[in-house]
Amino acid sequence: GKMPPYTSYHAQRTYPMPDEPFCTELNAEQRALKEKEKGSWTQLSHAEKVALYRLQFHETFAEMNRRSNEWKTVMGCVFFFFGFTALLIWWQRVYVFPEKPITLTDEWKAQQLQRILDMKGNPVQGLASRWDYEKKEWKK
Known part of the structure; x- marks a missing residue:
């Protein structure tokens, strides 16, 4: 019927x-x-x-x-939007955002740290207080 x-x-x-x-x-x-x-x-x-x-x-x-099978649709949509968001973020990092500044490279950071130690910056409680200037290494 x-x-x-x-x-x-x-x-x-x-x-x-x-x-x-x-x-x-x-x-x-x-x-x-x-x-x-x-x-x-x-x-x-x-x-x-x-x-x-x-x-x-x-x-x-x-x-x-x-039970309903609606949870499969919901989880599929959630994972789809996670993937889409990841692709969007990747695209922005590759094509939109500028290159990282040179001051964030490891070489620059090492040179900056060496300059702070050479200038004996913050010798009481800062970085210079933890550096052994005679042995040229960090204090133990």
Whole structure:
């Protein structure tokens, strides 16, 4: 049977018994099954009982309570945006941002440290206080 459009059928876990059956427009086979339903249920097969249930209800409780697969879509979108963001950051570093200044190179930093030590900068508590000027190495 096919569910007619604009029906008032509404079933959910909190209200599992809707006022109307799921299928109201029945074909000849389904009408014959509904007539057979009026007799003894011991004469009905399991498949016929399931078919009658499906005429009355859209889902079983197990189907209503099963978990959704929406989390896969959410996680896929999250990873897609992480990847897109990483590509955007890489593109900016390669094509947008200027080169790093020379003052951030290791050679420059080593020369700057040597200059501070040569000038004996902050000899009481700073870098110069931790440098041994006679052995030319850091104090232990």
